[in-house]
Amino acid sequence: MNENQAVAASADYIEVKRKLCDFCGTCVAVCPVDCIYLNEHDIIIDHDVCNLCMNCVKVCPLHIIYHVEARI
Numbered sequence: 813m814n815e816n817q818a819v820a821a822s823a824d825y826i827e828v829k830r831k832l833c834d835f836c837g838t839c840v841a842v843c844p845v846d847c848i849y850l851n852e853h854d855i856i857i858d859h860d861v862c863n864l865c866m867n868c869v870k871v872c873p874l875h876i877i878y879h880v881e882a883r884i
């Protein structure tokens with residue numbers, strides 16, 4: 813991996829299609845760093861804390877959480 817690739821990887825993030833979420837809480841339960849904030853109206857991921865483990869991406873039953881690869 814060259815220097816530019818390293819920068820791109822560190823800028824990746826996890827996104828949620830918030831309007832499609834049914835607030836089931838499955839993703840919150842598997843996040844190792846507790847950076848998914850959920851209530852009955854909204855879901856927010858703290859990108860500064862997320863470690864890109866992909867647990868939430870794998871378990872969301874609606875498949876609405878996804879990995880965004882940074883493009884530089």
Ligand code: SF4
Pocket residue numbers: 826839842843844845846847848857861862863864865866867868869
């Ligand atoms: S990718 Fe991992 S650390 Fe980031 S929000 Fe999902 S479960 Fe949490």
Ligand code: SF4
Pocket residue numbers: 828832833834835836837838839840850855871872873874875876877
């Ligand atoms: S697992 Fe999916 S549907 Fe459930 S709260 Fe998380 S983002 Fe929403």
